[in-house]
Amino acid sequence: MSYLPVNKLAEWRKANEPSECPILKTKTNDWVVDHDHKSGEIRAVISRQGNTLIGKIENIFTSLCKGKAKDLPKVLENISKYLRKDSTKILHPVGLNQLTSRFKN
Numbered sequence: 001m002s003y004l005p006v007n008k009l010a011e012w013r014k015a016n017e018p019s020e021c022p023i024l025k026t027k028t029n030d031w032v033v034d035h036d037h038k039s040g041e042i043r044a045v046i047s048r049q050g051n052t053l054i055g056k057i058e059n060i061f062t063s064l065c066k067g068k069a070k071d072l073p074k075v076l077e078n079i080s081k082y083l084r085k086d087s088t089k090i091l092h093p094v095g096l097n098q099l100t101s102r103f104k105n
Contacts, residue, residue, distance in 0.1 A: 003030065004042065005032070005069075009033060011042065012042075013031055013032070013033050013045050016033075016044070016045045016046070017031050017045050018046075021046050021047035021050045021078065022044060022046055022050070023046050023047070023051075023053065023054060024047055024049060024050045024053070025046065026049075028047045028049070029049070030048040030049075031045050031046070031047060031048070031049060032045070032047070032048050032051045033045055034046045034050075034051050034054065037055075037058070038069055050088060056070065057072075062076065104105030
């Protein structure tokens with residue numbers, strides 16, 4: 001493994017800037033160098049918003065859910081499958097309140 005000094009970070013970021021964020025699939029001018037907080041290893045250049053999102057997901061999974069970082073990709077796959085399930089077509093009581101308050105505004 002090699003080390004990227006802070007004075008070379010901006011140059012590396014610019015040289016590795018993608019055409020779109022690999023997380024959000026959006027275009028931006030606000031790029032950051034993402035790194036793994038456990039190993040310190042650089043993963044890629046991603047949007048600041050994508051970096052914030054992945055950081056929050058990782059932190060919540062490891063702290064609140066007591067999950068192991070190695071298990072997070074599988075959990076995210078499970079979440080993706082879950083969110084793609086067919087709708088039950090049944091409205092939750094809180095969901096009704098949320099919908100009616102949106103219509104009031």
